[in-house]
Amino acid sequence: MKKLINQADNVVVDALKGMEAAHPDLLKVSYDPKYIVRADAPVKDKVAVVSGGGSGHEPLHGGFVGRGMLDAACPGEVFTSPTPDQMEAATKAVSGGKGVLHIVKNYTGDVLNFETAADLCQAEGIDVEAVVVDDDVAVKDSLYTAGRRGVGTTVLMEKIVGAAAERGKSLKEVADIARKVNAQGRSMGMALTSCTVPSAGKPTFELGADEMEVGIGIHGEPGRERMKVKTAREIVEMMSDAVISDLPYKSGDELIVMVNGMGGTPLIELYILYNEFAQVAKAKGLKISRKLVGNYITSLEMQGFSLTLLKADADMVKLWDDPVLTPGLRWGV
């Protein structure tokens, strides 16, 4: 294993120190328990939005802490759920009196731990709602999940819901928007290569020199099918079919689209993939209102990408366009 780290068991702490050093204007870091909050937390009379999950998916979630997106993020060890005490402490640290929304990717550990944290916070008088993201169409159940996995829609949800909270909406309103985003968002991923969890020291899985894994999870969990590598066009068509037919997205729908790199994919390839998707969308009468092309929810150094579609009405697009000021996503300020 070759990695730019000091010690496998210090990866998360060292990276948190780097985030703290790089972005003191945007965020603050607690190390025991570990969580990141926006620099001006708690924001009074605003619903606070908290997420978290295993590390290794950067910029998700810590890179999305800041004005107009997350109030707090709880980083677990690499590909490992954070613990309830992290979530509880983060929730208390950002609670501004108007309630707290937990955005939870659907992995068994994350869901259980966020539930425990919510119970503890509610017992102390903090109003907490949770929304679970389960947008991955690839498999029904998986290695770490009952039901569908939560992947790319999380990024779009954190942006949109963060904007709704910033606008002063109530906890119920913010949670309703989050549920609507989840209901209208779908994703699927694929990989050309595995990644290596630092503490494991060896690749999570093996793929042949001419093979790809379609429908892969963000921790390298098995997908739908292992097959010979195809062209970008063939891959995008195959994945688009799976994602579009699932909701289904229909001619005339307006979309927010994310073509997301898994961490080790050159940007030049992501643009090639985006071009292929734009042609698919055109042929199917889908209108792309907004898009992200880049690394937003990654799997360490994995080569591959995921496609996320969100059917977005005008209100959702307005929330999307609202200012955001985080290490990973920034516009309007």
Place this chain on the structure above:
Amino acid sequence: MKKLINQADNVVVDALKGMEAAHPDLLKVSYDPKYIVRADAPVKDKVAVVSGGGSGHEPLHGGFVGRGMLDAACPGEVFTSPTPDQMEAATKAVSGGKGVLHIVKNYTGDVLNFETAADLCQAEGIDVEAVVVDDDVAVKDSLYTAGRRGVGTTVLMEKIVGAAAERGKSLKEVADIARKVNAQGRSMGMALTSCTVPSAGKPTFELGADEMEVGIGIHGEPGRERMKVKTAREIVEMMSDAVISDLPYKSGDELIVMVNGMGGTPLIELYILYNEFAQVAKAKGLKISRKLVGNYITSLEMQGFSLTLLKADADMVKLWDDPVLTPGLRWGV
């Protein structure tokens, strides 16, 4: 070779189509000859800033086209200089009557071709100045270069000089600022893995399972030394020493710092590296005024990073803070 492409010889065109589809609000693409211009080009009575170079370093340069940065970028084939006709056409397309600055990374092909293009444009009455970036401290001459190679400082120069042009400064003033940025900027890179040029189909070089190449170029050109992989701390200390001692940067200097991923490096590792550099800077009395941590000048899917330091006075920091609206760098709007 596994890549998310259609055909090795269509990579650049397909990616340009993706950029055009993704960012019609920011840029326009010409395909014959190939160049990217900002959507509102030519901007009247503004110095136009043009750069370019081989593809495979995205977001550099095309991703930096837009308000407050580049007026045009000329993409060559992967790791291959663009041709004079591209540069000439791009220069003419963005010329707004106040002159055009060429920002040229110091590679023999790029320098010669930009010179030819400048001569052609000047013969037609367009005032052109060129500034060559040669900031890489690793080696004196290299595979594709007489003198030092041009690397990370190019990114910082494009931002700062783009802002100066946007403020209405003259060609001479803009060129002077560019020369000052080059004089005060230094970089060095390293790699854990090679990358594979699509048309070559095999890795540019081979590195042992426990080896790294220190001082590597952005095309995989040999660096200073091949050695066993060290910790992030040791690597940053070694590279910081080389970069800091070169200018030299001195206690009290204010810096703009870039910790840049080579394309295949997880963001979590870049933050670990940034943390190490922040400690080195503190120990040496260097003040970090501004910073970038991410993928800005890449080498396809290479794993590794580069460190760029720029001694920045207050005026330079002001230009840095000016609004920028490009696919790869955006703030203030």
